[in-house]
Amino acid sequence: MEDSASTRSFIRAILEGVREGALAGCTVQEATSGFDAMRLLPRGPYDLVLTDINMPDINGLEVIQFVRKSPHHKDTPLVIISTQTSERDIARALALGATAYLRKPFVPEELVATLERVLAPKGGAAPHG
Amino acid sequence: MAERRDDAPDKAREEFFSEASELVDGFGRHLLALEESVENGHGPDPETLNDIFRGVHTLKGLSGLFGAATLSGLSHELENLLDDLRLGRIPLSTAVLDLLFDAVELYGRILSALKGEEAEPREEVLTLLASLAAVSNERSGNVAFIAEYELDPETLGVLTEYEEHRLRSNLQAGLALYRLKAKFPLATIDSALEELKLRVRPVGEIITYLPTGDGGDLDAIDLEILVASRSAAAELRQAVDSDAVSVDEVKKRDLSQARTPPAPRVGERTDDSAMDLPDGRETPSPPPVEDDEPAHASMHPAPHATEAVVMPAAAGGRDISLRSVSQTVRVDIRKLDRLMNALGELSLVRGALLRYAEKLRSEPGTRRLGMDLLGVHRAFERQLAQMQSGILEVRMVPLGQVFDKLARIVRQVSREQNKSVHFVVTGGETEIDKLIVEELSDPLLHMIRNAIDHGIEPIPERAAAGKPDTGTVALNAYQQGNHVVIEVEDDGRGIDPHAVLHKAVTMGLVSMEEAKSFSLEEAVSLVFMQGFSTRDTATAMSGRGIGMDIVKTRIAKLGGLVDIVSEVQIGTKITLTLPVTLAIVGVLTFVVEATVYCMPLSSMEEAVVFDSALVREVDGREVMTHRGVTLPVVRLARLFSEPPAPQRATKQFLIVARVGTRRLGMVVDRLIEQQDVVIKALGRTLAHVRGFAGATDLGDQRVALILDVPSLIEECLTAAEGRRANDASLAFRFGERS
Known part of the structure; x- marks a missing residue:
């Protein structure tokens, strides 16, 4: 989830363009806010959750806590995207159970590599991010 | 960035773990010492506190890197707290000591977790972060700090830094804190929330929205909303105007029930958040910890013993800590050098491989084979490059390691001299070869000391000059291409060039005639001359210069350059320009008088065809106008050979070299190619030869000398050219022969 439309479509374009590896053929669902995510999350299995930290209303840390408390998603890999600004927020996110983080700005390869890495231990299942 | 931890070479990881463990161990030891001094009724030893601070700061840099x-x-939060402690902004209470001991214990566990030996102690970290923030907030002298309110660590744990800041500001401004609770149907939550926001905004600020519940309810969501407001609860309720939303004030805790240090009791509390706390604030009160045991267990014993107590299985815990000691090995930089040399040999193999491949490809019968071999060569080259950058990465350390040490010196020296000095550091994260860092600390220390000793004036003198009482010494570092630039700048009295000249003449370092030919800038640079000292006349001539020649020699040995700019009454800036690494350089190979030499690419601007018609003579030096700027020119053939080679008719080339702001054009006979080479030292017998940084093996059994551009520029551009000419030609003759 990510409140910036351009970032969302950037990420979508990258992920849908992956042709090989764990991310090939993945389906991307966008959430525009924390609430939006909370609407989506309980409804389906997701192989991976990608979230920003600084968002209006519900922030990314709250999303992580929500995701981790939910029985569906307590083990779902959760990657946060954050700007350089707050080491403390990143530390908290990891403490709350985020799997990995990616700093903005990032290049497509970094995104793909990070996501592939967090998906790796789970084996082959096709992800729906 | 995220992958960095996993991709970092194993060696680097080991070094990281070993250094981190050392720092954590040191932290633990220092804490014990602190505790002892506090228990004995002495105040905390500032030196020890500062050591802890620096350790944590280094740990922060290190962990950021990995x-x-x-x-x-x-470490970030701890650093803030320690900074407050060492600057005396908050007192060192037993409660704070407890937190610090907790931190040591957690550090150990986080390190184990990073090694994959145990799960990360998430909750404990969150609790500690919240407590640290609570103590730090208290420093600002404001009564209202977050931990005083009935907010559980779980709630505090999900606030972003910004939200926490808003919460704190509001509480400090005396606003009351309310918790709004409601269940929102997911389908309409956006509009419902918009409406709620509109209602709340006129009377308060929404800090955050906290979803509660476990997401089991698919249609609705329980939400807690934290609101800071000046209004009373009743007014807020009225503004919200909805039965579905409950409004409660978040009250201050009853401190007598919390796990507080033996602080003076503050008496009966009201719920007025703006109430002033007289003495209670002296002692921070961490949020109550449900489970007291581990926290207490970590209070007194040494860190390692603590680990054993806190680990789930005591025996297993002990195993882990023993193992962690034996698994971490610090790598001797010389071993890295050997690896680097081996890598250099591999580069030679690569070069040979390429030549054979090209040869095979150029012949019709083996064309196919040649192409295949080229493919192999490319793969080899890629891996080699990766290995090279891997080893280089291990050698790189942030300059902050040295800078931290300097901060302590500044405090010490300024206190000794009763001067008020503000020390500003930027660019501590700039990375540089570890060997360089180790060589840098002495020269930097010298420069900083000089800046305070001789640069910064005593307070009355500053006041008389219309300057602020507190002088500033700034230490800035940044990377510029393949160089790292370090500046030491002060706003002190500056160096008087006339006084320097006078001194140099009376010391017999320069003649009267020479002295007259110096520009003011050149005169200031005389402080770097060997034997120049202003010790006895420091005050009279407002100078510095104690041992500045040593600084210059040390920096030059590292392939660096020292520049000085000073203005009387305004201040002095000394700039060090250093190579990022000592091990590998990209060079341009060229020929002078049938001998191959290398010029580091990092110190050259461009290479062009040389047009001797453009050269003119000024003050006995050859110069030419190049790209609109006057460029001094030196014919390497003349420098290197004796007697000078006859003027050549064939085409020659001009290499424009630059170090810092100084440029020099060098005329050579022929350019060959660019390549990466491993620098090898000239060996002890040739170590004194100036003008060459080392030698390298070019891959076809040929050895070539690598020009030491900074010293060449120095030699050729130095003002006292005539005086040094003998030295220089001697050096170059030597170089030519070897």
């Missing part, structure tokens, strides 16, 4: 975010985040 992408160990939890470690880095914890």
